Amino acid sequence: MDRKKLVKKWTDRAKETLVGRTIVDVRYEKDENSECYGVMLKLDNGMWIYPMQDDEGNDVGSLHTNDWSLPVIPII
Numbered sequence: 001m002d003r004k005k006l007v008k009k010w011t012d013r014a015k016e017t018l019v020g021r022t023i024v025d026v027r028y029e030k031d032e033n034s035e036c037y038g039v040m041l042k043l044d045n046g047m048w049i050y051p052m053q054d055d056e057g058n059d060v061g062s063l064h065t066n067d068w069s070l071p072v073i074p075i076i
Helices: 003-018
Strands: 023-030 037-043
Touching: none
Parallel strands: none
Antiparallel strands: 023 037
């Protein structure tokens, strides 16, 4: 599959999953493979979303925003 089709496929899948959802809870959880705590977002359908360093889940990740008052939601 070429890159353009792959991007469209995953964009469509992410939209189907996330658009229209509401964040109903936020918390920090300790990553079981490191000493770091990462932010987790709970959606109104019960799904938890959390950033990871990579697709294999090797470490927690930070969230970057476009808001200058909170440009990064960091790992702790």
